[in-house]
């Protein structure tokens with residue numbers, strides 16, 4: 328019997344587990360994959376290691392970023408090479424720096440959300456974007472070392488298919504016919520729930536499936552470019568692209584790795600990779616001589632539970648259920664930083 332079972336091994340879940348374990352609770356993390364990290368795990372592809380698996384950035388949450396810097400000792404920098412890319416008829420792709428006021432106003436104009444208050448906000452509130460100086464591999468290394476040095480137990484390759492909340496215990500039934508018992512369970516926005524019962528009553532769950540197709544392109548390109556992170560404001564294929572080879576281990580001399588988040592409706596087609604590379608060239612994110620070496624497609628799904636779903640479950644299930652809001656990493660670290668303050 329555990330005090331708490333946590334569903335999933337994202338960094339937020341790991342910090343929560345470590346904190347509770349340091350406070351004397353017997354904690355188990357259950358993870359359906361054979362690796363930890365959830366949305367933040369790194370990939371070994373293109374002959375390299377520790378390659379960012381998706382588009383990542385940190386929203387400017389002061390408490391969260393301070394916690395990451397001061398408690399975890401992770402270097403965080405302002406994203407100085409981040410641009411918005413606009414597709415303008417006759418002009419083609421133009422780029423404007425992310426922090427430039429004109430870039431924000433044009434973004435709002437194109438997305439039909441320009442009004443006086445948003446113009447005022449653009450002038451008064453210069454929004455910045457932050458990221459780990461050495462990428463997510465550095466962050467995950469620290470998170471993993473906290474987990475390894477704790478008493479938290481972890482079960483990988485183990486999917487919870489049924490949750491049964493009874494008066495004094497919760498039983499979790501796995502895909503490999505195991506049953507784990509705990510006093511309480513912790514869920515996040517990224518937890519996948521199939522069958523949830525409170526005593527004999529089945530709790531209604533409406534998971535939302537929002538695809539966010541992800542592509543990695545490995546290209547030969549010896550020319551340094553100023554754009555490392557880009558938001559495509561009005562492109563029909565691309566939402567975001569980041570150049571991530573500088574964070575990875577491997578021989579990437581004169582080569583680059585781009586990770587893309589594509590529009591949700593885009594499906595894999597043989598010609599799509601050349602098309603993506605062409606857009607990078609036109610938007611001056613890579614050199615016109617760049618050549619495609621390898622590519623990888625991943626069907627990413629965004630977290631299927633919204634904050635209101637978590638609130639509803641807490642209400643229906645009561646004290647046996649704890650939820651953590653995890654839609655933004657820095658905001659989740661900020662919201663929990665006081666409770667986690669003893670973690671170093």
Ligand SMILES: Cc1cc2nc3c(=O)[nH]c(=O)nc-3n(C[C@H](O)[C@H](O)[C@H](O)COP(=O)(O)OP(=O)(O)OC[C@H]3O[C@@H](n4cnc5c(N)ncnc54)[C@H](O)[C@@H]3O)c2cc1C
Nearest residue numbers: 335337359365366381383384486487515517519653655656
């Ligand atoms: C691809 C991707 C990129 C993201 N990038 C950013 C970013 O850059 N910045 C930001 O602020 N936010 C980002 N997010 C938002 C992200 O949701 C959070 O940063 C955070 O990782 C969410 O934590 P989580 O625990 O809710 O979910 P996840 O990180 O998705 O982890 C959930 C884990 O739980 C496991 N799991 C789920 N259900 C079960 C089950 N029934 N049994 C066993 N295991 C289970 C899954 O296998 C998974 O490993 C990203 C999300 C995605 C999907």
